[in-house]
Amino acid sequence: MTNKTFHVTVPEIDEELAADRLWQLGVEAVGVGQVVDGQVELWTSVGATEESIRRAVERLEPGWAWRTADVVTPVETWREHVGPTWYAKTGVVVPQWQADELDAGPDVLVTLIEPGSSFGLGDHPTTRLSLSTLTDYLADHDASSVLDVGCGSGVLGIVAAQRGVTTVRATDISAGALEATIANAQLNGVNDQIEVDMAELATISGPYDVVVANILAPVLVSLAADLRRLTAVDGVLIISGILGDDHQHVIDALIPMQVERTTIDAGWASIRLTHAH
Known part of the structure; x- marks a missing residue:
């Protein structure tokens, strides 16, 4: 490739x-x-x-x-060294070419992913953290809309749709990411629930019950105002792509939103924020 x-x-x-x-x-x-x-x-x-x-x-x-x-x-080299990624007891992301190799059981949500030229097979700690945080939130809250900022292969939006969210919008600056997200949504049978585009965040109207942004700290800071704006008053913003011991500047950029929960894994962090009430 x-x-x-x-x-x-x-x-x-x-x-x-x-x-x-x-x-x-x-x-x-x-x-x-x-x-x-x-x-x-x-x-x-x-x-x-x-x-x-x-x-x-x-x-x-x-x-x-x-x-x-x-x-x-060399495509085959990296494909030989990846496998299923469990992000919760009830959720696993499986490389599409290994679809027939895993028997996850009837109570486990299986998401098949072919990354194509995009980032996001589910195995990076930030993706795993985002999936876990999103899944935990959806288990305890009713959410009808999700915005996935920097969607990569589309795995976050796809899992949200599989877990019952009826309206999902996935955006990315990479055309390759959009192609992968569309293909993976079809692969998992949720393409009717997901809108995929390359829209600039400032042009998007909201709000959304859940906004997920698994992107790096400098980008989170630059997009902070729109991330706040697009998160519903009673909704939640989930961010990752940030270091566990060096992310206070990102939190500061998102004020007056408040940190509700922080999860650390392998030196990376996933943070759940809500609007101040």
Whole structure:
């Protein structure tokens, strides 16, 4: 499978600004090279489609140079080393190609996922935490609508739909993520319950009973006002993608929302917040 990396070359003085622009795309990591003749190159993965590249370019300042590079990933190598991810006693995410290998029992909700070129097989601690927090909330509360911000492969929205949420909206800046979410919703028979798009958060109307955002801290901070706005007065915001011992700045950005519950796993955190009453 061929993916692309996105490279930006900027003056050394713009390194921090360029890194922030890349983080705001919802990427998983940003690499930074050595300074050469006053210039520094940064790189990340934003997806391989023309649309995802275009969105990345739109974030750049005039004069910043950019390029893409092909990265060949041996698909079978990583597929051989993944397996089912249990996020609750009643829930497991299973790679689509292992669908016939697991007998989970009649009381377990099985979600099949084919990640495609997106992020989100369910095995990363932040995804597992988000799934567990979402499942616990839905078990105790009636929720008719869920917004999944940065949906990746769609696993969070799909589990919400499987657990009875009738209206789910999944958004992502990556066209590859949208393709994967649509395919996985069909795979799990909940495509009629999920709307998938690349809408900017500021353009979305709410509110939603549950807003889930499993994205990195800089992006959560930049989206804080819209995350608050889109969470219903009696609803809940679930965030992850943040470090267990370094996330207070994210909480501060979401004030006046209040932390209701924090769960830590493998150095990562999932936090449930509600509006102050």
